[in-house]
Amino acid sequence: xxxVSLAKALNTGLRRALExxxxxxxxxxxxxxxxGVFRVTDGLQKDFGDDRVIDTPLAESGIxxxxxxxxxxxxxxxxxxxxxxxxxxxxxxxxxxxxKMTYRSAGLLRVPVVVRIxxxxxxxxxxxxxxxxxxxxxxxAGLRVVxxxxxxxxxxxxxxxARGDDPVIFLEPKRRYWDRADVDDxxxxxxxxREGRAPDPYLARIVRPGTDATLAAYxxxxxxxxxxxxxxxxxxxxxxxxxxxxxxxxxLHTLVGSVTRTRRLVVVHEAPVFLxxxxxxxxxxxxxxxxxxxxxxxxxGGFHTPYPAARLEExxxxxxxxxxxxxxxxxxx
Amino acid sequence: MTDDHxxxxxxxxxxxxxEGERLRPDGHDWLLDDDALRATYRDLVLVRRLDxxxxxxxxxxxxxxxxxxLGQEAAQVGSAxxxxxxxxxxxxxxxxxxxxxRGVDPLRLLRLFRGTDGGAWDPxxxxxHLYTIVIGAQVLHATGYAMGVQRDGAVGTGxxxxxxxxxxxFGDGASSQxxxxxxxxxxxxxxxxxxxFCQNNQFAISVPPERQTRLPLYRRAAGFGFPGVRVDGxxxxxxxxxxxxxxxxxxxxxxxxxxxAYTYRMGAHTTSDDPTRxxxxxxxxxxxERDPILRVxxxxxxxxxxxxxxxxxxxxxxxxxxxxxxxxxRALPDPPPSAIFDHVHHAPHAQVDADRAWFxxxxxxxxxxxxxx
Numbered sequence: 001x002x003x004v005s006l007a008k009a010l011n012t013g014l015r016r017a018l019e020x021x022x023x024x025x026x027x028x029x030x031x032x033x034x035x036g037v038f039r040v041t042d043g044l045q046k047d048f049g050d051d052r053v054i055d056t057p058l059a060e061s062g063i064x065x066x067x068x069x070x071x072x073x074x075x076x077x078x079x080x081x082x083x084x085x086x087x088x089x090x091x092x093x094x095x096x097x098x099x100k101m102t103y104r105s106a107g108l109l110r111v112p113v114v115v116r117i118x119x120x121x122x123x124x125x126x127x128x129x130x131x132x133x134x135x136x137x138x139x140x141a142g143l144r145v146v147x148x149x150x151x152x153x154x155x156x157x158x159x160x161x162a163r164g165d166d167p168v169i170f171l172e173p174k175r176r177y178w179d180r181a182d183v184d185d186x187x188x189x190x191x192x193x194r195e196g197r198a199p200d201p202y203l204a205r206i207v208r209p210g211t212d213a214t215l216a217a218y219x220x221x222x223x224x225x226x227x228x229x230x231x232x233x234x235x236x237x238x239x240x241x242x243x244x245x246x247x248x249x250x251x252l253h254t255l256v257g258s259v260t261r262t263r264r265l266v267v268v269h270e271a272p273v274f275l276x277x278x279x280x281x282x283x284x285x286x287x288x289x290x291x292x293x294x295x296x297x298x299x300x301g302g303f304h305t306p307y308p309a310a311r312l313e314e315x316x317x318x319x320x321x322x323x324x325x326x327x328x329x330x331x332x333x
Numbered sequence: 334m335t336d337d338h339x340x341x342x343x344x345x346x347x348x349x350x351x352e353g354e355r356l357r358p359d360g361h362d363w364l365l366d367d368d369a370l371r372a373t374y375r376d377l378v379l380v381r382r383l384d385x386x387x388x389x390x391x392x393x394x395x396x397x398x399x400x401x402x403l404g405q406e407a408a409q410v411g412s413a414x415x416x417x418x419x420x421x422x423x424x425x426x427x428x429x430x431x432x433x434x435r436g437v438d439p440l441r442l443l444r445l446f447r448g449t450d451g452g453a454w455d456p457x458x459x460x461x462h463l464y465t466i467v468i469g470a471q472v473l474h475a476t477g478y479a480m481g482v483q484r485d486g487a488v489g490t491g492x493x494x495x496x497x498x499x500x501x502x503f504g505d506g507a508s509s510q511x512x513x514x515x516x517x518x519x520x521x522x523x524x525x526x527x528x529x530f531c532q533n534n535q536f537a538i539s540v541p542p543e544r545q546t547r548l549p550l551y552r553r554a555a556g557f558g559f560p561g562v563r564v565d566g567x568x569x570x571x572x573x574x575x576x577x578x579x580x581x582x583x584x585x586x587x588x589x590x591x592x593x594a595y596t597y598r599m600g601a602h603t604t605s606d607d608p609t610r611x612x613x614x615x616x617x618x619x620x621x622e623r624d625p626i627l628r629v630x631x632x633x634x635x636x637x638x639x640x641x642x643x644x645x646x647x648x649x650x651x652x653x654x655x656x657x658x659x660x661x662x663r664a665l666p667d668p669p670p671s672a673i674f675d676h677v678h679h680a681p682h683a684q685v686d687a688d689r690a691w692f693x694x695x696x697x698x699x700x701x702x703x704x705x706x
Contacts, residue, residue, distance in 0.1 A: 051484055056519070057515070057518050057519055057522055059511075059515040059518065059519075061473065061511060061512055061515055062473055062476075062512070062515030062516065062518065062519050064473075065470065065472075065473025065474060065476070065477060065512060065515070065516070066473055066474075066476050066477030066480060066516075066519050067477060068473070068474050068477055069473065069474040069475060069476055069477020069478035069479070069480065069481065070477040070478070070480055070481045070484075071477075072456070072462065072474060072477070072478050072481075073477070073478045073480075073481025073482065073484075073485070074481065074485075075481050075484065089511075092467055092470060092512075093470065093473065093512075096467050096470070097465075097467070097470050097474070102676055102677065102678060102679060103451070103676050103677050104451035104452075104453065104463060105451065105453045105456070105463055105676075106450065106451060106453040106675070106676050107675070107676035107679065108453055108455050108456065108457070109456060109463075110679065141677055141685070142677055142678065144678070144682070164679075164680060165679035165680060166678045166679050166680055202683075248682075248684065249682050249683035249684050250683070250684065251683070252683075
């Protein structure tokens with residue numbers, strides 16, 4: 001076991017991916033010499049060369065579009081979009097080109113492009129640096145969407161998705177980049193993934209068992225949900241926390257299993273509640289657990305407003321109190 | 334004509350006049366010997382016939398849509414015939430002549446426009462990417478592919494069987510898209526082995542080039558740091574010569590080139606379009622005098638290398654092609670409904686699998702005679 005930050009865990013995971021396959025490339029704005037604005041690619045260009053760790057021109061559509069071309073030539077680009085709010089210039093390349101290439105070629109083409117996006121708020125940033133665009137991508141058939149939540153998960157999952165044959169949107173909880181946790185050496189040295197011993201990255205995992213209600217979260221709100229479960233435990237309430245991980249495909253099996261036991265579900269994400277992941281989860285779980293549910297599925301998330309100015313974000317982001325408020329509502333039924 | 338000023342005031346490379354006379358401009362070689370020119374003529378005629386036939390099939394309701402290449406045969410055949418086998422092309426949705434030269438069965442194109450499938454030929458087999466509908470998006474793919482060619486060490490080795498280039502097709506309308514400018518930026522910075530081949534066919538559906546650009550398109554290349562050249566897009570010999578030189582340059586590792594093939598879309602934008610709303614009969618007739626096939630025929634007849642038997646043979650071949658396409662398109666079965674769910678991803682995806690399972694169960698609930706196929 002070694003204690004590492006989530007950013008360092010991703011850096012190690014990328015290093016393992018670059019070592020494992022000479023076709024793997026890392027490309028994006030400032031990923032080379034600078035090591036990325038969050039230092040996630042720190043040192044990679046020095047060790048793997050500027051042909052494999054590429055400082056691209058500053059154009060997101062160009063980054064994703066050329067990554068598609070590189071993939072068509074047999075490469076495996078791992079693209080960094082510098083901030084969530086900067087992914088939109090690449091939207092056509094992601095949803096019309098990357099997502100559909102396999103389908104329209106009847107499976108003849110492979111475009112194994114991984115698009116890393118630091119997402120979510122909580123870092124006091126200026127506008128366009130704190131967004132949660134996951135629903136756009138999960139809504140798009142042909143893309144896989146996965147969010148990591150902690151250092152071990154991040155290091156494992158980035159290595160796994162770099163080996164797949166499908167395009168992946170890989171969401172990184174930017175306000176958790178500096179969170180440190182112990183990571184197993186088999187994760188850090190790449191052997192767990194190399195030997196196929198890591199669990200499917202799209203499967204949800206129960207990160208804290210409980211009996212009174214289920215909290216479903218992903219990315220940055222997994223920590224929030226765990227903190228809420230700690231606080232609830234002090235009040236004698238036992239909350240189960242499910243880290244969804246995969247947003248497309250969504251692991252309903254694990255979630256339905258949890259809700260069938262706890263009979264109450266609260267979904268927590270930073271993205272606006274309206275038409276967010278929680279809306280799909282609430283509908284899907286209600287369809288499957290109608291007779292098990294003691295209360296309507298509760299959703300905790302952002303408001304139907306643009307992401308607010310930094311001095312207001314603590315009121316916008318779901319926090320422990322907002323989660324516990326929703327738990328109260330669920331338990332009051 | 335709106336384009337006359339641009340056409341006459343800008344240098345434009347031409348090797349074969351509309352009258353079928355050979356020109357000898359400095360620095361541009363006539364690369365097609367008599368055999369190659371006969372083969373090129375055959376391509377031009379067959380491509381035009383498949384295009385005319387497809388338009389007719391759309392009018393008969395056999396295709397949902399067709400995007401005619403009429404008038405652009407020389408730009409497409411001349412550029413595609415300049416490619417080495419290992420070169421890779423990225424087409425728009427109108428590059429039927431390119432697809433033909435890369436050995437794609439035209440029936441594949443018709444499947445796409447009929448809607449039986451995505452029209453997927455094997456891009457690796459033909460070294461031709463699939464058609465791209467969103468304007469300009471493929472130009473970035475071509476550039477990325479060329480960056481991959483560089484990383485494969487398939488540039489500048491001097492081995493003619495190894496060095497490869499990429500040919501990116503787009504049009505005058507696409508030149509306004511950000512993706513095309515971004516592709517120029519990336520290719521310029523990387524010195525990527527890509528040739529940007531712009532068919533300026535004078536129309537983005539209805540809108541003329543002066544609504545897309547303040548200066549002639551080929552001159553835009555200078556701002557991105559690589560050469561640009563305008564060629565008579567209706568002169569297959571000149572297009573072949575200019576594109577060959579640009580591809581050679583790319584394969585040698587000397588970087589991108591922008592080729593503007595100055596041509597004219599004689600047909601509609603697509604079979605859904607009505608060009609009489611935005612251009613006159615006189616405009617079209619003026620370009621008919623610059624027909625890309627007629628000038629080759631005149632040259633062949635004059636030089637004696639295209640005897641009547643050869644010309645009649647090509648016509649007979651075109652008739653046979655049209656007949657085959659008619660029969661085969663009409664015989665194309667609709668795909669099974671479950672094909673909706675095929676190839677969304679390479680690895681299984683729970684949501685797609687669930688949708689498929691639901692649909693199959695739903696279908697199975699009908700009486701057999703009610704099931705649509």
